[in-house]
Amino acid sequence: MLDPLDQLKHLVVDSCPELQEIEMNCCLTTFKYSGTMVPLIFASTSRLINISIVFLAYEPALSYIVTGFPSTLPRLETMTLLCGEHERTIVPEGPFKFTYLRNLRLELVLTGHENVRNTDVLDYAHLLKIAPFMETLELSMWITSCRHQPYREEDGELRMGPPHQHAHLKSVRISGFFGHKDQVELALHILRICTMLEKMEITPKLEISDELALLEYRYEEQQHVDGHRVATEFVCKEDHRNVVSVERATPFCWETHEATVEERLLKRRRVE
Structure with a gap:
């Protein structure tokens, strides 16, 4: 006789304080x-092939990906992870690989302390090493509570x-690109080592899905101007395959943005 849980394919756990x-022995x-x-x-x-995780407290994304439960999932194809980080973590080296992972979306709120940020975006180059068959990568960032410092040659x-080649990544989208030095370094690293890359889209626009975080965001036009300028000057200059496109942020209306986010939150409460 089959256990009733053997029929369970999809599970959602939302904000249970x-x-x-959670321990599951069924076939999700x-x-x-x-x-x-x-x-x-x-x-x-x-048999999990698709997971989506939103951490409501500060958690180191890269360390969790490598040492947390995703590393035990042999069939994982698509992963979405949203979390906030305020400290840099040292990722342990090891033989672990995400052999089946094809699609990854990371949403990162990178915060500083006393106007200084300790996180390092270039650390996420490690993902290309542990997911050798990844085909699409979306990296949505919000860099906040620290000094805005767009990269300059000086x-x-x-x-x-790390010098290695990635032969499967085809599509990359980087949003929240404000032009910080470590953001430029990661974009250039991807461009250099991904031999099959077909497109890299870069935009200063915030695209994280955390409505509460977006509700607190105050638009600073200079961040968007600098992000577009730095991406054009330093990333496009190294693009010899014509795969990079840099998007401008559309003119921003705070009142419209606030009303839209509040409407989305209201709809979510009704569903719940």
Whole structure:
């Protein structure tokens, strides 16, 4: 006789403050979770192919991807992860690979302390090493609570990520590109090592899906102007295959933006 849970294919867990652990031995294919980091334990034979996680507290995304439960999922194809980070984490080296991962969307709120940011966007070059068959990458950033400092040549030479080739990544979209030095370095690293890259879209526009974060955002036109200028000057200059496109941010109306976000939040409450 089949266990009733064997028929369960999709599971959504949304903001359960008393939750301490999730352990599943069924055949889920899709899992969505929002909340604080708790142990998420799935059977070693899990068939999960699509996961989406929103952390409601500061958590190091890169470290979690490598050492958290996603590393135990042998069939994972698509992953979305939203979290806030205020400290840089050292990623452990190891033989682990996301062999099946094809699509990755990372939404990062990178915050500073006393106008200084300790996180390093170039660290995310490690993703290309552990996901050798990834085909699409979306990196949505919001850099906040730190000094806006667009890259200039006098800021020093641009660093390079780990030297290796990635033969499957075809599409990259980087949003929230304000022109910071480490953002430029990551874009150039992807451009240099991804031999099959067909398009890289860069925009200063914020595209994270966290409505509450967007509600708190105050548009600063200079960030968008600098992001477009730096991407055009330093990334497009290294584009010898004509795959990079840099989008301008559309004129921003705070009143319209605020009303739109509040409407989305209201609709979400009605659904819940």
